[in-house]
Amino acid sequence: MSIAAHLPALQVVLPLISAPLAVLLRRRDLAFWMVTAAAWAAFATAIQLWLQVAAGGTISYHIGSWPPPWGIEYRIDRLTSFVLLLVSGMAAVMLPYARSSIEREIPQESHYLFYAMFGLCLAGLLGITITGDAFNIFVFLEISSLATYVLIALGRDRRALTAAYQYLIMGSIGATFIVIGIGFLYLTTGTLNLADMASRLRGVESSRPVLAALAFLTVGISLKLALFPLHQWLPNAYTYAPSPVTAFLAATATKVSVYVLIRFYFSVFGESLVYERLPLPQIMLGLSLLAMFGASFIAIFQNNLKRLFAYSSVGQIGYITLGLSFDSVNGLTASIVHLFNHGIAKGAIFLLIGGIAVGIATPGAVSPAPTSPKGAGRREAAVPSNAREAATPHTFDRLAGLAQRMPLTCFGIVLGGLSLIGVPGTAGFISKWYLILAALEQGQFWLVGAILLSSLLAVAYVWHFIEVAYFRAPPVGQVARKEAPLAMLIPAWLLIAATIWFGLDTSVTVGTALDAARQLMDKAQ
């Protein structure tokens, strides 16, 4: 068989083997090229798969030629191809950025480890998305999660360790819940293949193990996707992780979790069970509203830019789950589109924020990252005395008047912020439009009001940044213009351009999402 027939396997395998190779190579440049090449190849593969699925329908790939339900099946429908596109695209854009960014954030000896972990994380996320096998989902989830914990812990601030530890505990609880849920399903149906599972569940949907499985999976996945009130791990993790890690996680990790939730709800349990017989839509609606208002409200009062946008992520996830709660094509479309649009916008914002650290670092603190062997204790000793200041460059009092020094960076963040608000002409507007359509379809005008009012909260927190960066006087003696290096600006602006592009031309995003939503709703009925 030609290579083209094995694209689904290559999608995961390439990043997966790039990771150990990066470790073996040890040289940071080689490791960088290794993982980046794998990510680019994965992106090319994802585009190819997206085209194939758009033209020829769902692809089913049998690993080792074992037919399902015995063998592991990779199954790519419209939704899968869309999420693959997002995840691999983000990795392809962010890796070149990371190379320049971690120069300042991570000791040089650990760079190859960073790339290896990045590759693993990517492979895990792609694997979760592409596989059609329940246990496989768990395995890839663990791969990506473990890599994520390490990546977060690499952050320069010592609090990154705590954050990673917290996320480790919470992530493990979540993963345990997921595996318990999958166990219940396996117990009931005797199969791990998702499609097979779905067909065998017919008739026994209301049995207690199935309901318990649904509960465990819902809570476990909600934890991973940071659905209010299970979001508490997220702000710390995003705040203290190295910039490229924050950006990549914000753009992909929670989004893939949403994908898993959609997959289980619509392709395994079935819409009729989840939405008609159980009060899930109401719960989802309530939690989403809490996220939209609660988290956005908290975001307004943050004093740290990264943390502000981390809380904003929790709020934006609320929009995604709100779309799920409608149980309609438009609602699902809104979720899927927002998953994509928000991923791009938030990724871009966090990339730009990473650049700020470079721009405002005081001369003494920009010294290349401390060179010391691994191990927290000794690393601490090597960190310069003003490390605490250097490690938290994103507090608002240090950002005063930033727009004069870093006009491109600040303008980019504002544009990304407009997308978070949902201003027409940006990608965020498209998702909100479909959310509102879905709400209006069901005649819920109050919900339209709620969606729009919560956008005003987004206005408030984006405004907080604008006020500080554009209207406060810069600290004395720090007026020289100093942008982040081009290697960091270009990827970030590429994504900003994408948020504008997808706000104007919606054929790719809405086209795919509508198809995917229809596909899911059809299958579920």
Place this chain on the structure above:
Amino acid sequence: MNSAAAASLILHPALILIAGALLLPLLRGTARNVAVLSAPTLALVALWLLPEGRLWQLQWLDYSLAPLAVDKLSRLFATIFVLMAIVGGLFALRQQSRLEIPAAFLYAGSAIGVTLAGDLITVFLFWEFMAVGSTLVLWSAGTPGAWAASRRYVAIHLAGGVILFAGITGQILATGDAGFHAMRADSIATWLILIGFLINTGAPPISAWLPDAYPEASWSGTVFLSAFTTKTAVYVLLRGFPGTEILVWIGTFMIFYGIVYALLENDMRRILAYSIVNQVGFMVVGIGIGTEMALNGAAAHAFAHIIYKALLLMSAGAVLAATGRRKCSELGGLFHSMPLTTICGTIGALAISSFPLTSGFVSKSMVTQAAADGHMQAVWLLLAAASAGVFLHAGIKFPWFVFFQKDSGLRPPDPPPSMRWAMILFAFLCIALGVWPDPLYALLPYAVDYAPYTAAHVITQLQLLLFSGLAFFVMLDYLRRTPTITLDVDWLWRIAGPVAARSFRDALRITRAGLNEQLLSGRQAMADSIARHRRPDGLLLRSWPTGGMALWVMVMLLAYLALYYLR
């Protein structure tokens, strides 16, 4: 058509102005001054080269949008907006703030964008840009008062935008058509649109945003602010809700609200701001009456109003720039040293009072005539009474207290040439349109069959004016301004809201403190022991939130399980 479409592809007047706004900050000195005047002039030329029809069409999602659509009504409003941008730019040339003119051009360009929009999405887009532009204009005054006012202003306009957007999506979903046509206020969606539009006209119950914000802008900023927001709202009402009866009563309320508050007011620019609400009220009444004559009258009145209100505010701005004072009680006798400003301000005052031979006469009388034709005696009477009231508060009060009255001893000179010419231009237009109204009538959306200068019209109007003028001087002692502040609805959100919020917070704090005391003693022992166990390792000390998180996970799981099993 194709070539015309191709030509118009680059020449959207609104975009020309907005591009100018973006270019201006890069320019300095003469180049900047040339650009300030040429950008709107170019937009004016582009506007008049446009043929009528839906010129730009594009597909967005499933809807066909027309970001550039021209007919007589939109050309009329776009024309006066561009004229306003030219003259306003000329007046503001010497403004120190570098932000103000670009912001004003963004603001004006967006207003023009609304008038040239053929679909509701484009309307909304430019509507929001307008809010941003006007806020920036307000802001560029750079005073703490302007800063605070701009925050209240933007909050109200964004909230209005939310309401409008909810209505627009509902309407598009209900009709499947994004086009901007006449609607009837008969569904939630159309009501929301109507409310969104009305908020920008300064309609009750939240008219107060307008006199709260506008007078806080700089001496030139208020001139821009007075022109666009409310008149754009008048335009969209004209197009969207002609003949909606409730507008007659809303408009009447606005007319009297403006008069009463303007009479009580001491700040010269606040007087003029209240009088904007009053004048827009006349237009809203015209739209509510809904006959061709009434709609023509509303459109013509908007056109004339922009000119004379800008003229009045320019003369007030010239006074403010020269003296730094804004209260009537601190001004007076300025005609000695500012003759030109006095003349121009007086011409504006005569025009707003609809004196024969001024633009106000030929436009406002159309609205009152339409009320009479429609046999709406009550409305006609109220409008006639209000006309007298307008003369009282804007026609006499403003020029009398500022330029004449007692001598305040101030002897500021007339403003520099750019400001002088701006005032002369608009003063000329006020008179020219009054003497020779045919060009204005030719621009109106419907054919005009109305002669303003009949003996009956002129005599009625003169009688009204003379008697109210008499009343003014008889009651002068009562009208003499004292330095007071007048309460308005904005008290609710400026004072009452924060106070309520504070007392709520205090109450919450007290309750919580009480609860805490109860809990604390019990929890203290436990917390102590936990802390003791965790202290050795600083890392673990922080992990108490991890426990909290895990607790939440359990709570969620139990909740789900309980709900599922109970079903």
